[in-house]
Amino acid sequence: MWNPAQYERFRDERKRPFFELLARVDAAAPAQVVDLGCGTGDLTLVLAERWPSARVTGVDSSEAMVAEASRRAAPERVRFELADLAGWTPAAPVEVIFSNAALHWLPDHPALLSRLVSLLAPSGVLAFQIPANFDAPSHRRIDEVRGHPRFAATLAPVRRGQAQPLDFYEAHLAGLGLTVDAWDTTYLHVLQGEDAVLQWLLGTTLRPVLAALGAEESQAFLDMLRPLLRADYPATARGTPFRFTRRFVVASRR
Numbered sequence: 105m106w107n108p109a110q111y112e113r114f115r116d117e118r119k120r121p122f123f124e125l126l127a128r129v130d131a132a133a134p135a136q137v138v139d140l141g142c143g144t145g146d147l148t149l150v151l152a153e154r155w156p157s158a159r160v161t162g163v164d165s166s167e168a169m170v171a172e173a174s175r176r177a178a179p180e181r182v183r184f185e186l187a188d189l190a191g192w193t194p195a196a197p198v199e200v201i202f203s204n205a206a207l208h209w210l211p212d213h214p215a216l217l218s219r220l221v222s223l224l225a226p227s228g229v230l231a232f233q234i235p236a237n238f239d240a241p242s243h244r245r246i247d248e249v250r251g252h253p254r255f256a257a258t259l260a261p262v263r264r265g266q267a268q269p270l271d272f273y274e275a276h277l278a279g280l281g282l283t284v285d286a287w288d289t290t291y292l293h294v295l296q297g298e299d300a301v302l303q304w305l306l307g308t309t310l311r312p313v314l315a316a317l318g319a320e321e322s323q324a325f326l327d328m329l330r331p332l333l334r335a336d337y338p339a340t341a342r343g344t345p346f347r348f349t350r351r352f353v354v355a356s357r358r
């Protein structure tokens with residue numbers, strides 16, 4: 105379902121929040137670091153550079169992503185694991201649980217976060233970033249086409265990404281005894297290329313939708329979506345401006 109090459113297409117825009125999240129993680133010399141939803145693993149390597157004495161494990165449920173990431177594995181230092189985060193449990197408590205742009209695919213954030221906190225070592229840190237743009241025009245347009253009679257029944261069970269309000273993350277994690285640093289950032293990306301917003305969405309949000317539809321219906325779905333996105337995100341001579349809000353949370357046990 106995941107396509108590493110399409111995801112890499114807007115690499116600079118997608119990398120930036122990773123570094124902005126990492127900059128706020130205060131962990132001196134963790135022994136175990138995990139990267140949940142590690143994707144192609146190139147950013148997992150950045151975690152290994154940041155904490156040279158740590159063993160770093162990237163976890164992802166996509167075979168294609170883990171196959172790509174595994175080429176970057178380093179014996180004793182960096183390994184990759186194929187697993188669904190919904191049930192993933194580390195062998196021992198972890199000092200840093202890091203996740204960039206993945207947890208929004210998982211349901212029930214109150215239960216998920218409580219479980220992740222229970223996996224932390226005594227001085228551990230949970231840091232994650234998720235999109236918080238689920239009411240943006242791009243997503244409203246996808247929902248509009250999902251609701252079309254041609255696709256609605258097939259797509260009804262296909263999961264959507266989700267984020268809780270910013271205040272929820274602060275209150276929930278503080279309630280579990282952690283010190284919380286939570287914030288939103290809105291980027292104005294100026295995307296390059298034809299139908300740039302559609303191309304962006306093809307790397308992420310649309311993957312589960314198109315996987316459920318199959319080739320022919322996918323084409324029909326995209327033919328309906330394309331003009332709607334062109335209208336909402338007009339291209340300019342500079343590129344296509346694309347507002348994107350992301351939610352960041354760093355919660356520390358100390």
Ligand SMILES: C[S@@+](CC[C@H](N)C(=O)[O-])C[C@H]1O[C@@H](n2cnc3c(N)ncnc32)[C@H](O)[C@@H]1O
Nearest residue numbers: 141142143164165166169188189204205206209
């Ligand atoms: C948008 S990519 C982010 C990849 C990487 N963290 C980065 O910043 O480049 C989201 C990743 O989360 C993974 N993912 C989604 N749901 C998952 C789940 N339930 N369990 C494990 N991985 C999951 C996908 O396979 C995908 O590689």
